[in-house]
Amino acid sequence: MFSFYHISLFLSVIVVSISTASSLPNWSLVLEEDFTSQYRVYVSVPTEETDGHRRGRIEELLKKHIAKRETNPDEVLSVQYAMVDTSSDYFTKNFQAHTRADDPLPYPGLRLFNMENGEYMQPDWQILLADFNTEIERLVVNFETVASQTADIREDDDGVSVLHSKNMDVALLTTKHLLANFYAPWCQYSQAMAPIIAKANENLKEMQKQNLLAGLGIGIGKVDIDVERGLLQRHDIKQYPTLKFMDDDGSSRAYDGADTNAAQILSHLVTTATGVADIKDEESTSTFVDRVKAIDAQFVAEGGQERSVVVLLILGGETFDAKLDMAKKHMGRNVFVAVVQDQALAGNVLSEFGAKPTTDVALAPGALFIVTHSGTSVTAEPPPYHAITTPDELYTWIFSASYPAVDRFDPTRASGQGYRIRSGPIKDVMILVADESSKDFKSLKGSLASVAESKRAGAVYLFADKSEERLEGILSNAFEGSPGGPTYPCIVLFNLDQEYSAQTIVGAFNITAETIAELFNDAKIAKQNDKGWGEL
Numbered sequence: 001m002f003s004f005y006h007i008s009l010f011l012s013v014i015v016v017s018i019s020t021a022s023s024l025p026n027w028s029l030v031l032e033e034d035f036t037s038q039y040r041v042y043v044s045v046p047t048e049e050t051d052g053h054r055r056g057r058i059e060e061l062l063k064k065h066i067a068k069r070e071t072n073p074d075e076v077l078s079v080q081y082a083m084v085d086t087s088s089d090y091f092t093k094n095f096q097a098h099t100r101a102d103d104p105l106p107y108p109g110l111r112l113f114n115m116e117n118g119e120y121m122q123p124d125w126q127i128l129l130a131d132f133n134t135e136i137e138r139l140v141v142n143f144e145t146v147a148s149q150t151a152d153i154r155e156d157d158d159g160v161s162v163l164h165s166k167n168m169d170v171a172l173l174t175t176k177h178l179l180a181n182f183y184a185p186w187c188q189y190s191q192a193m194a195p196i197i198a199k200a201n202e203n204l205k206e207m208q209k210q211n212l213l214a215g216l217g218i219g220i221g222k223v224d225i226d227v228e229r230g231l232l233q234r235h236d237i238k239q240y241p242t243l244k245f246m247d248d249d250g251s252s253r254a255y256d257g258a259d260t261n262a263a264q265i266l267s268h269l270v271t272t273a274t275g276v277a278d279i280k281d282e283e284s285t286s287t288f289v290d291r292v293k294a295i296d297a298q299f300v301a302e303g304g305q306e307r308s309v310v311v312l313l314i315l316g317g318e319t320f321d322a323k324l325d326m327a328k329k330h331m332g333r334n335v336f337v338a339v340v341q342d343q344a345l346a347g348n349v350l351s352e353f354g355a356k357p358t359t360d361v362a363l364a365p366g367a368l369f370i371v372t373h374s375g376t377s378v379t380a381e382p383p384p385y386h387a388i389t390t391p392d393e394l395y396t397w398i399f400s401a402s403y404p405a406v407d408r409f410d411p412t413r414a415s416g417q418g419y420r421i422r423s424g425p426i427k428d429v430m431i432l433v434a435d436e437s438s439k440d441f442k443s444l445k446g447s448l449a450s451v452a453e454s455k456r457a458g459a460v461y462l463f464a465d466k467s468e469e470r471l472e473g474i475l476s477n478a479f480e481g482s483p484g485g486p487t488y489p490c491i492v493l494f495n496l497d498q499e500y501s502a503q504t505i506v507g508a509f510n511i512t513a514e515t516i517a518e519l520f521n522d523a524k525i526a527k528q529n530d531k532g533w534g535e536l
Contacts, residue, residue, distance in 0.1 A: 044109035158198035161221035176217035177273040199262035263298035277338035317366020405452040409464035428459035434489030478502035500526035
């Protein structure tokens with residue numbers, strides 16, 4: 001009596017198959033010429049002469065896999081498998097990677113085929129024998145998933161659309177702005193991204209229920225790249241997860257916004273979809289303001305410091321086109337850009353956000369306002385203390401407006417503050433260091449806040465208790481040469497690029513809004529004198 005192994009040696013090819021028969025699923029071992037199933041899995045193996053032991057081990061593992069599938073009550077398909085080696089024409093045709101002399105893949109290899117429509121899967125990575133059962137199980141399940149796919153769009157348990165090659169075109173018919181999350185189920189980074197995408201999708205649907213995104217055609221979906229290898233290659237996915245905007249011509253564009261929380265993702269998706277808002281009446285004013293406030297509330301709910309920012313331009317004036325071009329370069333992520341048709345509407349929009357124009361600027365055609373979450377605004381005409389004439393200068397203002405005017409010093413990795421400041425456009429940092437339990441602290445912080453509001457983009461403004469150990473390096477450099485070291489309370493102004501020596505104010509009596517503002521002039525003088533100071 002022939003064993004499975006003897007038959008495979010005698011005939012070179014043995015097969016196990018998957019088919020959609022009306023009877024119970026049939027998981028059986030057949031000869032290649034006896035194939036009857038629609039679904040087939042080929043397993044490449046070495047010849048008996050080259051490595052009989054490995055061949056036998058693969059055969060043993062394959063039998064165990066088949067036995068497990070046969071006893072699965074949830075099976076709906078029948079599957080046939082074949083072991084093929086170099087003596088088979090099929091092997092040299094379909095397993096070229098295993099026959100290349102320069103870079104051969106070790107056995108086993110796997111190829112899965114749907115004979116009815118030509119769909120196939122062919123993993124191009126090394127499959128270790130120790131992982132064979134897990135890998136073949138996963139791939140067969142994925143292949144069954146593909147076989148059962150239709151053009152219908154279903155949602156997962158979190159309400160996120162499940163996208164694949166058979167329903168992508170359908171999704172794009174109704175969703176003009178579709179953000180797809182290409183992920184791998186086994187990838188820890190994909191696993192971390194999944195709840196963020198789910199939350200962004202939940203927030204999106206809530207805004208849609210409130211009719212805040214009417215007519216925009218915004219949607220969020222996900223693509224399992226383990227199953228959708230064709231989409232992975234078509235959209236050039238190199239790492240997991242990858243977020244991309246899908247276009248109705250079958251192409252895709254990179255998502256270039258932040259993705260550390262759901263508010264960032266949805267904000268970038270909405271601003272990308274809306275483009276520059278055209279505010280021309282009360283209705284469009286209400287739509288824009290409600291939309292921004294809804295997303296801003298999501299930033300607050302995330303518990304971080306980042307907030308939405310509005311760049312508002314009044315139509316008209318010689319500089320309008322140049323300013324609009326600058327604003328467009330920074331639209332997205334948390335930045336909303338709007339053009340208002342006249343001065344009266346501009347005043348209404350500003351008041352809706354609790355902001356007012358600066359006293360030295362009228363609501364004139366061509367005026368530009370940056371509205372911060374704290375309900376204040378700054379303008380480019382005339383500038384409070386430096387001009388906004390380039391996209392980089394505008395970005396400095398936007399960056400400053402995205403976060404609190406005065407924030408607690410917290411350079412931990414979790415807060416992201418350190419990275420944000422180091423990588424941001426503002427290189428001057430001002431820190432109030434004092435005993436937070438003292439009676440003077442509130443007024444000292446108030447003086448700092450006053451300067452921060454009037455010189456919003458002039459520096460990053462922070463405060464900390466004098467017990468903060470992570471300030472040791474900054475304070476030791478700032479008070480270098482002082483016999484007693486740092487004296488509290490104090491204000492320290494320094495430059496991350498060390499363009500000038502650190503400037504300080506010491507003593508509660510000396511720390512006022514006027515003296516803090518004057519510190520910027522001292523820094524300019526120090527910079528002109530080319531004074532350097534040590535490493536932070």
